[in-house]
Amino acid sequence: MTSSSRNWPELLLGLGIIALGLVMAREAMGINVSPIYAKVGPAAFLWFAAGLLALCGALVAWHGHASPPAAGHELYGPAVIMAGLLLSVFTLEPFGFIPAAAVLFLLTAHGLGSRSWMRDLLIGVVLSAVAYVLFSKGLGLRLPAGTLFT
Amino acid sequence: MNALEQLLQGFAGAITLENLGWSLLGVTLGTFIGILPGIGPALTIALLLPITGYLEPTSAFIMFGGLYYGAMYGSSTTSILLNTPGESGSIITAIEGNMMARSGRGAPALATAAIGSFVAGTIGTLLLTFFAPVVVKLAIAFGPAEYFALMILAFTTASAMLGSHVYKGLTSLALGIALGLIGIDELTGQVRLVFGYAQLLDGIDLVVVAVGLFAVGECLYVASRKELREVTVEAVGGSLWMTREDWRRSWKPWLRGTALGFPFGALPAGGTEIPTFLSYFFEKKLSRRPEEFGKGAIEGVAGPEAANNAAVAGVLVPLLSLGLPTSATAAILLVAFQQYGLQPGPQLFVNSGPLVWTLIASLFIGNAMLLVLNLPLVGLWVKLLRIPQPLLYGGILVFSTLGVYSVNRSTFDLGLLFITGLMGYLMRRFDFPVAPCIIGLILGPLAEQNLRRALSISQGDWSVFITHPISLVLLILSVIMLLLPVFWKPRTA
Amino acid sequence: MNKRTFVKAMAAALMAGFMSVEALALDNLTIIAPAKPGGGWDQTARAMADVMQAGGQAKAVTVENVAGAGGTVGLAQFTDKNKGDGNALLVNGLVMVGAVLTNKSPVSLTDTTPIARLTGEYEVVVVPANSPHKTLADLTAALKADIGSVAIGGGSAGGTDHILAGLIAQAAGADAAKLNYVPFSGGGEALAAIMGGHVAAGISGYGEWEGQIKSGELRALGISAGAKVEGIDIATLKEQGVDVELANWRSVVAAPGITDDQKKELVAAVDAMHASDAWKKVLADKKWIDLYMSGDEFGAYLASENDRVTGVLKTIGLVQ
Known part of the structure; x- marks a missing residue:
């Protein structure tokens, strides 16, 4: 088997899952409550999950080692949408729901191949505004109005 | 006076123009909040509690009851059409339902969900009327040992969802179990996997994970695949209505789902999710065409949808007859009863009989109302799929953000949505099934806590799981479920 | 209106x-x-x-x-x-x-x-209606004899119910370090476990279990108030010789x-x-x-x- 037929992403994924298992194991070691009656304490399930993850990670890595890579994945679209989501985490409270959600809408549409910026922005603003009014006035949900300008 | 006469009197009380109006308001509002992930019946009823100061108790409970059923209903619509479950009870519906919608069978999927919900809701309410005392005994017979055995049985259902590569399904399950361990350990107060973030102390909300894995993950995946982006989903292919074949394949799953859902709802740690797993598992095992599962089998929609609605009726049994809340919504309903100075329990039927029977009657009415309102709308809902993909997903993400933020009013949860969305994308990219992760997240904590509670009560004696008869039966059933596929092949290959 | x-x-x-x-x-x-x-x-x-x-x-x-x-x-x-x-x-x-x-x-x-x-709100100590513990003294005696065998159910670990269980065990002269307390997530789960007899006793706020106490499904052994509370017909822990008061x-x-x-x-x-x-x-x-x-x-x-x-x-x- 030549290295070009190896499925590097899957191999890495397997190693990542093993790493998660190690994080769980490290956490389990840090727990020092001794259960007097149950005999099964708070660390037991951590160890269980750690072991299961390590085992599964090893299997994923092994299969990645032995199978050819899949093709046809693009990264631009997902990256734009993820940027939009991440942006909303930081803009929702300072700028308020309507602008933050409208930008998320715009970037999501763009990430999925739309190139009509003006149309998407317009729809985004209208949709967010309607949702905002409906849920904050209708149901009394407290959505952020934005603190930056007050 | 027997139950039937009292129920008829209840109908007489419920069928007033005013009460029908409240019921209509409840089911409509419920449908809308059901559509939104994160905003569920518990939160909505809590927000509406102040109206108990202005409304007659009968009217308020009629509205709350309608809202509870309506939420389950609305949630299945978005699960099927948009792969975005609004409530945890319809996560499983998304698996087969969305596959059906994609192959142009969205309308029959919605119809089988609607009729199944109606059938289950009606039978469930009937059972509530006549068998409440029996079900209550069952609910109390379940202690920690029995729950642990039940969780083991429920874990076997994961085997129906592991997908073609078992190791990938197991990885997904393990990830779910790991996510479920985050937060304060219920039994010792010990903090686990929190990494210094106070917001993680209560664990990760199931809704956040479900929306991340399903809606966000799906959106990212579609964006990464050119051929998926350019696919235009056939909104309605073939019949808009259920065909004779659909009916034939749906009615048994409806009944089986009801039989599973109702008792689970009545169990204090049951909930609406676990019976949907069990229903899916049974339908797949019993189907003559198990190969259709995962590609849009109508049984996989009909069963779980009936199960979650029957569970809602089940929840009301211990609430009304014992004052025992078995779900978040039931706990809020209990507060509502107390606001009126009513104490649910055996005396409620004696002291406020007319109210209880009117409430039960109004549940029948609400159920029928949902069916009448929604069946004609199926054609309209399906048109959602004609919205161009960029705009459709843009809208889904906007509403997901709104819903997830509202759970705790916290942008931290939006950060979690981002992470679980990325997880959902990677799982799709590398062909890992998503459902086992949700199963692990729901069952893991329940299994762990009840195992440890049972062992604490028995002072470390493991034999409790086989000396308690119910627990023993459940464990034997689990073993049979796991071994069944080895010895018994489905009738058609 | x-x-x-x-x-x-x-x-x-x-x-x-x-x-x-x-x-x-x-x-x-x-x-x-x-x-x-x-x-x-x-x-x-x-x-x-x-x-x-x-x-x-x-x-x-x-x-x-x-x-x-x-x-x-x-x-x-x-x-x-x-x-x-x-x-x-x-x-x-x-x-x-x-x-x-x-x-x-x-x-x-x-x-x-x-x-x-x-x-x-004051806390109540309850047992199932068919429990062998008829009085608070029965329960404290059982705690003193073998504290591990008396599983007490209630709310979250470290919460008020757990604190009261610890205080009672101490006041009863039992080894509180060996208390067998079983936390449940919601009021409903603890209630079901007690009514079903899965734990020996339970502790919770009075209001939460008032209905079940009045209907006789649960027997209240004592309330954690300093003196008798108006409208609640339950003897205080203090009156019964367990010197604990907790609100x-x-x-x-x-x-x-x-x-x-x-x-x-x-x-x-x-x-x-x-x-x-x-x-x-x-x-x-x-x-x-x-x-x-x-x-x-x-x-x-x-x-x-x-x-x-x-x-x-x-x-x-x-x-x-």
């Missing part, structure tokens, strides 16, 4: 009666309920908001829910974001004292400015770093709220027991409760 007119009339009367208070009314008060809508802390915050707005102690009151981890998430956010803010209150209570300790929260209630203890109190605190004047203003506003008829009506409607205590007296009480809870949680091994 009668109720609304009634409240309006009451508000008008109060406005007239408290002109002096209104002069120093708070403009925009924020009350933070560190729990989800519907629970005890949330209801307290909302009742305060209604009464203070109607009574003119504050012109506008907003209630905010910051849920999580026994209130410690809300506490942490409050001490951080509202530092020095004289227009914010946080609802809290005994549960938070325990949660701060068990969660190893970096901020504690001593980091806040105590304002007032408002209400409280699951709820209080409000202000942000750290506020000036003495700001503190005085807040205490005065809450004092006026407590004195109002509207508040008395809330207490009666919700069956909350009035445990009012404000200012420095409450500050001292908070410190002593903190010490007592720390002691118990150390004994039962939850806190190192």
Whole structure:
């Protein structure tokens, strides 16, 4: 088997899952409550999950080692949408729901191949505004109005 | 006076123009909040509690009851059409339902969900009327040992969802179990996997994970695949209505789902999710065409949808007859009863009989109302799929953000949505099934806590799981479920 | 609609009666309920908001829910974001004292400015109707004989129920370090476990199990009040020789770093709220027991409760 037929992403994924298992194991070691009656304490399930993850990670890595890579994945679209989501985490409270959600809408549409910026922005603003009014006035949900300008 | 006469009197009380109006308001509002992930019946009823100061108790409970059923209903619509479950009870519906919608069978999927919900809701309410005392005994017979055995049985259902590569399904399950361990350990107060973030102390909300894995993950995946982006989903292919074949394949799953859902709802740690797993598992095992599962089998929609609605009726049994809340919504309903100075329990039927029977009657009415309102709308809902993909997903993400933020009013949860969305994308990219992760997240904590509670009560004696008869039966059933596929092949290959 | 007119009339009367208070009314008060809508802390915050707005102690009151981890998430956010803010209150209570300790929260209630203890609820000890333990003495004797065999069910680890179980075990002369306490997630789960006889005894707030006690499905062995409570026909623990008194109190605190004047203003506003008829009506409607205590007296009480809870949680091994 030549290295070009190896499925590097899957191999890495397997190693990542093993790493998660190690994080769980490290956490389990840090727990020092001794259960007097149950005999099964708070660390037991951590160890269980750690072991299961390590085992599964090893299997994923092994299969990645032995199978050819899949093709046809693009990264631009997902990256734009993820940027939009991440942006909303930081803009929702300072700028308020309507602008933050409208930008998320715009970037999501763009990430999925739309190139009509003006149309998407317009729809985004209208949709967010309607949702905002409906849920904050209708149901009394407290959505952020934005603190930056007050 | 027997139950039937009292129920008829209840109908007489419920069928007033005013009460029908409240019921209509409840089911409509419920449908809308059901559509939104994160905003569920518990939160909505809590927000509406102040109206108990202005409304007659009968009217308020009629509205709350309608809202509870309506939420389950609305949630299945978005699960099927948009792969975005609004409530945890319809996560499983998304698996087969969305596959059906994609192959142009969205309308029959919605119809089988609607009729199944109606059938289950009606039978469930009937059972509530006549068998409440029996079900209550069952609910109390379940202690920690029995729950642990039940969780083991429920874990076997994961085997129906592991997908073609078992190791990938197991990885997904393990990830779910790991996510479920985050937060304060219920039994010792010990903090686990929190990494210094106070917001993680209560664990990760199931809704956040479900929306991340399903809606966000799906959106990212579609964006990464050119051929998926350019696919235009056939909104309605073939019949808009259920065909004779659909009916034939749906009615048994409806009944089986009801039989599973109702008792689970009545169990204090049951909930609406676990019976949907069990229903899916049974339908797949019993189907003559198990190969259709995962590609849009109508049984996989009909069963779980009936199960979650029957569970809602089940929840009301211990609430009304014992004052025992078995779900978040039931706990809020209990507060509502107390606001009126009513104490649910055996005396409620004696002291406020007319109210209880009117409430039960109004549940029948609400159920029928949902069916009448929604069946004609199926054609309209399906048109959602004609919205161009960029705009459709843009809208889904906007509403997901709104819903997830509202759970705790916290942008931290939006950060979690981002992470679980990325997880959902990677799982799709590398062909890992998503459902086992949700199963692990729901069952893991329940299994762990009840195992440890049972062992604490028995002072470390493991034999409790086989000396308690119910627990023993459940464990034997689990073993049979796991071994069944080895010895018994489905009738058609 | 009668109720609304009634409240309006009451508000008008109060406005007239408290002109002096209104002069120093708070403009925009924020009350933070560190729990989800519907629970005890949330209801307290909302009742305060209604009464203070109607009574003119504050012109506008907003209630905010910051849920999580026994209130410690809300506490942490409050001490951080509202530092020095004289227009914010946080609802809290005994549960938070325990949660701060068990969660190893970096901020504690001593980091806040105590304002007032408002209400409280007493805890009951119950057994299933068919339990062999007929009296509290039977139960304490069983605890003394073999504490591990008496599994006691209740709410979350380190919460009020757990604290009371520890105090009772200590007072009964049993080895509290070996207490076999089984926490359940919601009131419903604990209740079912007791009614089904899966645990030997249970502890919870009286209100939560009132219905089951009255209908005879649960037998109440004792209540944690100092003296007999009006309207509750249950002997106190003290009367039966178990020298324990515990109230699951709820209080409000202000942000750290506020000036003495700001503190005085807040205490005065809450004092006026407590004195109002509207508040008395809330207490009666919700069956909350009035445990009012404000200012420095409450500050001292908070410190002593903190010490007592720390002691118990150390004994039962939850806190190192």
